[in-house]
Amino acid sequence: MGTYCNEGCLPGWYGNDCASQCICENNSTCDTKDGTCTCKEATCGKYCDSKCECYEEQHFVCEETTGLCRCEGSRFQADSTGYSFDIFLFAVIGIASAAIALFACLVCLAHGLRRHRQGFKTIVDTEFDSYVEELLREHPDLEEWILKRKDIKVQKEIGFGEFGRIELAELQRRDGTVTAALKSLMTKLRHYLPISYRDFCHEIACLKKLQGHPNIIYLLGIVVSGDPKYIIVEYAARGDLLNYVRELRNRGITRPEEERLLGMARDITLALQHMEENKFIHRDIACRNVLIMEDYVAKIGDFGLSRDIYETGQYCKDLWSPIHGPLPLKWTPPEFLQGGVYDTKGDIWSYGVLLWEIATLGETPFTNVPTSEMTTFFLDRQRLYQSERCTNSLYNIMLRCWQLKPIARPNARELTNELEELSRLYERFFNDIVPEQFEIEDW
Structure with missing residues (x-):
């Protein structure tokens, strides 16, 4: 559907x-x-x-x-027998009495709702404030990133989710006005989950720690008082990678576009390499979480599920539970599905699925595999198929990312080198490039 x-x-x-x-x-x-x-x-x-x-x-x-x-x-209908006036009189008295009673009820109800909302807001704000206090205690230099709400001018909504939205805005800074994207968290929602507060604060910490890398979205500021709360990041003018490749599906791949996609795939490996060096795992490497800037540079832009592996040593073991919210199972490695174990090589598995998304121009992986059977599917040495437009060189990289044993998978630096080698040798990335788009080169 x-x-x-x-x-x-x-x-x-x-x-x-x-x-x-x-x-x-x-x-x-x-x-x-x-x-x-x-x-x-x-x-x-x-x-x-x-x-x-x-x-x-x-x-x-x-x-x-x-x-x-x-x-x-x-x-009841009025007639001409003399009862019309009586019915009218009773109706007037009844309506007046009902209006008085309704007004009294509304006053009581409004007072009760106001007290209930104030109590609910107090509980929610107190809970969120505790996460913010912990965040600032662990990262005291984040105080410099706290901005005033008056410095933000919201333009329009460009995306939404269960607990907030993404908005385009103008941010007033000392060095001038910049275009920014606001990721909001609404604490006034009727149905809320503390997990959303934790992930909101954790994403701020991730962006702060990984700040400065050219392939990770740049943090511009945060707003943690009042409602909504905001994470403010640089604006990606060309949207996310998933929508970008799906748009290419309709018009066909040209050689310049193929080279851009190869460059974006390499950009992501550079970001993964930076996260490996900083002992970070992301847990949600997918095209939907890669943002494309005006100059076609790709940046990882969502850290809601990422985890710092320093928290639990070498591995992050986190058994699946509804408390942790929905997980991207179709991008998740088998060792997590089987035992809840996730390390940096888990992100390499997900990166292989991301390459498959690019090669299929935005198809959804494992559409015919029930979630309950995915672990068995992997253990039986089955993998995502090679699409008609995917070259052998690209598919071989995917298969290396999908090795059952994490230690057998390449690291991010090796993936970067392999993609650079493809570019240097002028290797094909897709099999169905539009012929008339090739430029004739001189001998």
Whole structure:
């Protein structure tokens, strides 16, 4: 289903790669694309979490979205026998009494909701503040990156997720105004997870520690007070790599575009090399998390799932649990699926899947392999297929990244050298380059 033939989501999940969990209540149904709740009878509200209390015998119908009672007709009709005035009088008295009672109820309800929201906001803000305090305690120099909200002028939304959105903005700095991307976290959401606060603060720490590398997105600042909270990074004018390669699918690959893709693949290995040297693992290396700058330089731009392996020694062992949120299983190495073990060689496995995404121009991996059978699939020495447009040179690199034993996989520096060698030897990256796009060279 969908534009790119995504798998259908299981009940209760929705969105891109079915990664978002439905939060509709009272047995209501959830739209598999955007999570919109469709309420059943006698329920209403954005999440179908309120009960409608309309009197059916008086022909009132409950509005699903607002919960208001809408009149569908009147059971009593005035006639010419003298009862019209009495009915009118009773109606006026009844409406006045109902209005007074409704006003009193609304006052009480508003007071109760205000107290409830204040209490909820206090709990949420306190919890988030504790993460921020820990972050600043471990990285005191981050104080310099804290910006004022008045220095940010939001332009438009360019992406969204379950707990926030990505927005384009103008950032006012001492050296002038720069275009930036805002990654927000909304703490006022009704359904929140503490995991989102932890990952938000952890991403700030990752970007700060890896700051300065030309192939890792540059941190410009943070806003941690008020709502929403912001991570402010440089703006990638050409979007993410997944959408970029899918756009190429429609118009065919030319030699200049092939060389750009080869350069972007090499850029990512340089970022991986920098993370290896700093003892970092990312856990979500995929085309969707690679951003492309105006000059076609590729940068890794999402560290929400990354983990510093100094926290637990040489390996990061983290058994899968709903507490940790959705994991990118189709990009995850077999040693994690089997035993929860993940090190830097796990990112190399994911990088092989990223190369496959490039070679297929944005297809989704393992579309015909159930999640429950993926470990068996790998242990049986099965791998993602070689697409028609993928050259043997490129596919051989992928197969080396998909060695079952992590120690047998290349490191990031070796991958960089191999891609540079392909470029130096003028090796083909794709089999179906448009012929008329080749330039005729002199002898």
